[in-house]
Amino acid sequence: MSSASAAVDFAWPFEDTSRAPFRVYTDADIYALEQERIFQGPVWNFLALECEIPNPGDYKTTFAGDAPIIVARAKDGAINAMLNRCAHKGALVCYKPKGNVAEFNCVYHNWTYDLSGNLTGVAFRKGVGGKGGLSDEFEMKANGLRQLRVETYNGLIFGTFSDETPPFVDFIGAELASNIDRVFPKKLKVLGYHCQVLPNNWKLYAENNKDSYHASLLHVFHNTFGVVRPNMGGGVKISDNGWHHLSYTQRESLGDEVVAKEKVRSLQEQYKLNDVTMMEHKLELGDQVTNAIQTVFPSLVVQQILNALAVRQIQPKGVDRTELVWTILGFEDDDADMQELRLRVNNLVGPAGLISMEDGCVGGWVQRAAKADPEAMTIMPMGGRAIEASKGSRITEAAVRGFWKGWRECMKV
Amino acid sequence: MTTTESDLALRLRVEDLYAEYAHTIDDDRLEEWPGLFTERGVYRVTTRENYDNGLPLAMVYCDGRGMMADRISALRTANIFEPHVYCHMLSAVRVLSREGGIIRARCNFSVLRTMQEGETMLFAVGRTFDKIVEDGGRLRFAERLCVLDSRRVDTLLVIPV
Numbered sequence: 188m189s190s191a192s193a194a195v196d197f198a199w200p201f202e203d204t205s206r207a208p209f210r211v212y213t214d215a216d217i218y219a220l221e222q223e224r225i226f227q228g229p230v231w232n233f234l235a236l237e238c239e240i241p242n243p244g245d246y247k248t249t250f251a252g253d254a255p256i257i258v259a260r261a262k263d264g265a266i267n268a269m270l271n272r273c274a275h276k277g278a279l280v281c282y283k284p285k286g287n288v289a290e291f292n293c294v295y296h297n298w299t300y301d302l303s304g305n306l307t308g309v310a311f312r313k314g315v316g317g318k319g320g321l322s323d324e325f326e327m328k329a330n331g332l333r334q335l336r337v338e339t340y341n342g343l344i345f346g347t348f349s350d351e352t353p354p355f356v357d358f359i360g361a362e363l364a365s366n367i368d369r370v371f372p373k374k375l376k377v378l379g380y381h382c383q384v385l386p387n388n389w390k391l392y393a394e395n396n397k398d399s400y401h402a403s404l405l406h407v408f409h410n411t412f413g414v415v416r417p418n419m420g421g422g423v424k425i426s427d428n429g430w431h432h433l434s435y436t437q438r439e440s441l442g443d444e445v446v447a448k449e450k451v452r453s454l455q456e457q458y459k460l461n462d463v464t465m466m467e468h469k470l471e472l473g474d475q476v477t478n479a480i481q482t483v484f485p486s487l488v489v490q491q492i493l494n495a496l497a498v499r500q501i502q503p504k505g506v507d508r509t510e511l512v513w514t515i516l517g518f519e520d521d522d523a524d525m526q527e528l529r530l531r532v533n534n535l536v537g538p539a540g541l542i543s544m545e546d547g548c549v550g551g552w553v554q555r556a557a558k559a560d561p562e563a564m565t566i567m568p569m570g571g572r573a574i575e576a577s578k579g580s581r582i583t584e585a586a587v588r589g590f591w592k593g594w595r596e597c598m599k600v
Numbered sequence: 601m602t603t604t605e606s607d608l609a610l611r612l613r614v615e616d617l618y619a620e621y622a623h624t625i626d627d628d629r630l631e632e633w634p635g636l637f638t639e640r641g642v643y644r645v646t647t648r649e650n651y652d653n654g655l656p657l658a659m660v661y662c663d664g665r666g667m668m669a670d671r672i673s674a675l676r677t678a679n680i681f682e683p684h685v686y687c688h689m690l691s692a693v694r695v696l697s698r699e700g701g702i703i704r705a706r707c708n709f710s711v712l713r714t715m716q717e718g719e720t721m722l723f724a725v726g727r728t729f730d731k732i733v734e735d736g737g738r739l740r741f742a743e744r745l746c747v748l749d750s751r752r753v754d755t756l757l758v759i760p761v
C-alpha cells in the first residue's frame with residue numbers, strides 16, 4: 188500500500204501549524220496518502236469495545252481509515268484484528284456487521300480462516316479427480332488475512348498496521364491515559380449507537396473536537412441553559428507530542444464579569460427549560476468535572492458530558508464525506524434509575540444532540556468554502572502559536588495546532 | 601379483529617391523527633407538535649439497529665410535553681443549522697389493537713428533506729409504533745416511537761420526524 192506516496196506533490200506552506208492550506212480538505216491525492224501514512228501508519232486506530240465481543244467467536248466489523256477491519260475474539264479469549272479482505276479475490280470476508288462464528292468463511296470461493304485470520308481451508312484445494320486445485324508452490328501460511336497489532340485499554344480495542352507504533356500508553360502519554368481510566372473505570376455496557384454522516388473531510392471533525400474555543404460560541408444551548416459557561420473552570424491538556432488532547436470543564440466559578448465582557452451571543456437568561464431532567468448530573472467519576480472531551484489521534488473521541496459517556500469513531504469516506512459512529516455507553520452495574528438518567532442526558536449528544544448537532548453542519552460549511560481557493564489558508568491564532576496546555580481557559584486553538592503537528596509528522600510533509 | 605363500522609371509524613380517526621401530525625411538522629407549526637401528545641406523552645426516535653438489538657438508546661427522547669416544547673424552543677432560539685423543511689409520506693396505516701383505552705397502531709413513513717437551496721433528499725425511512733388514547737375529546741399520542749431504517753443520519757436531525 189505505497190502507491191499514493193509518489194503521486195502527491197505537496198509541501199506544508201507555512202512555518203508552523205498555526206496555518207493550514209484548504210487543499211488538505213479537498214485533495215484526493217492527500218486523502219490517499221493519509222490512508223497509507225496516518226491510518227496505516229504509526230497510530231492506534233480505535234476499533235471496538237471489548238464488551239461488544241465478549242465471547243469466543245464473537246466478531247464485529249469496523250474501519251481503520253478506509254480499510255475494512257474484522258475484530259474478533261479467539262477461542263483463548265485473545266482479541267484479534269485483521270483486514271476484512273479475502274487473500275484470494277479480495278472480497279469482504281465478513282459482510283455482516285457482527286456475529287459469532289467458529290471460523291471465517293469467504294462465501295465467494297469458500298476460503299476459510301481461523302479467528303486470528305490464518306488461512307485454514309481452500310475449496311477444491313486438491314482439485315477434482317486429480318485435476319485443477321492449488322499447485323504445490325502455494326503457501327497457506329503466506330495467504331492469511333492481513334493482521335493488525337492489537338492493544339486494549341480499559342475495554343477499548345485499538346489496532347495498528349505499523350510496527351513502529353509505541354505501546355498505547357506511551358502513544359497517548361500517561362496524563363491523557365489517566366482520563367480514560369477516569370471515564371471508563373469499570374465494565375462498560377453499550378446503550379446504543381448513532382451514525383451521523385458529515386458532509387466534510389474527516390479532519391474538519393477531528394479538528395472540531397480539539398477546538399475548545401468554539402464550544403461556547405457555536406453551541407448556544409450550553410450558555411442558554413447554563414450547561415457550560417466560559418466562567419466554569421477547566422482547561423486543556425495536550426500530550427507531549429501535541430497529537431492528542433483533553434478539554435475539560437469543572438464546577439468552579441471564575442466570576443461572571445468574564446462572560447459579560449465577551450457578550451456571548453447566546454446569553455439569554457430568560458430562557459428556561461420546562462424539564463431539567465435531561466441536564467441532571469450525578470457525580471460518578473470521583474471529581475467535579477462536568478464535561479471532558481478527549482481525542483486520540485487520529486480518529487477517536489472519548490466523551491463525558493455530564494453522565495453521557497461515549498466513544499466516537501471518525502470514519503473517513505472519501506475526501507468530502509465522513510461517518511461518525513457514536514457508541515453510547517453506561518456501566519454494567521448501572522441500576523434502572525442510572526440508565527434512565529443517561530438516556531435523558533443523551534438528548535444533548537448524537538446527531539440530534541442539543542449541544543452537538545451543530546458540529547454536523549459546520550464542517551460542511553468549511554468544506555464548501557474550501558473548494559474556492561485550495562491554496563488559501565485557514566488560520567489558528569487563538570492562544571498564540573505554541574502547542575501547550577492551558578489551565579483555567581479553553582479559549583485556545585493549541586490542541587488544533589497539535590493535531591496538525593501530528594498530521595505533518597505522520598505525513599512527512 | 602373483526603371489522604365493524606366502529607373499527608373503520610377508529611381507523612379513520614387514527615389516520616387523521618397521523619396526517620395531522622405530519623402536517624403540523626411539514627407546515628412548520630412545530631409549537632403545536634407537543635399538543636398532539638398527552639401531557640405525559642413520550643416521543644422517541646431510534647434506529648432499527650438499536651431497536652432490533654434491544655438497546656435502549658434514543659436519538660431523541662422526550663418524556664412529556666415539557667421536553668418536547670424544550671426541543672422546539674431550542675430549535676427556534678439556540679440550535680444552529682441550515683434551514684430546511686420536511687415532507688412526510690405515510691403509508692400502511694394499521695390499527696393493531698384496542699384494549700383498556702389504549703389503541704395500538706403503526707405506520708410506515710418516509711421523510712423528504714428539502715434544504716433552503718431547494719435540494720431534496722430522502723432523509724429518513726422507518727416505522728412508527730404508537731400508543732394512542734382518547735384525551736380531551738380527541739385522539740392523542742401517549743407514546744410515539746419512530747424507528748429509522750435509515751440509521752445513517754445526514755448532517756443532523758433537529759426537526760422531529
Ligand SMILES: [Fe+2]
Pocket residue numbers: 395401402405406543545546
Ligand atoms: Fe462542537
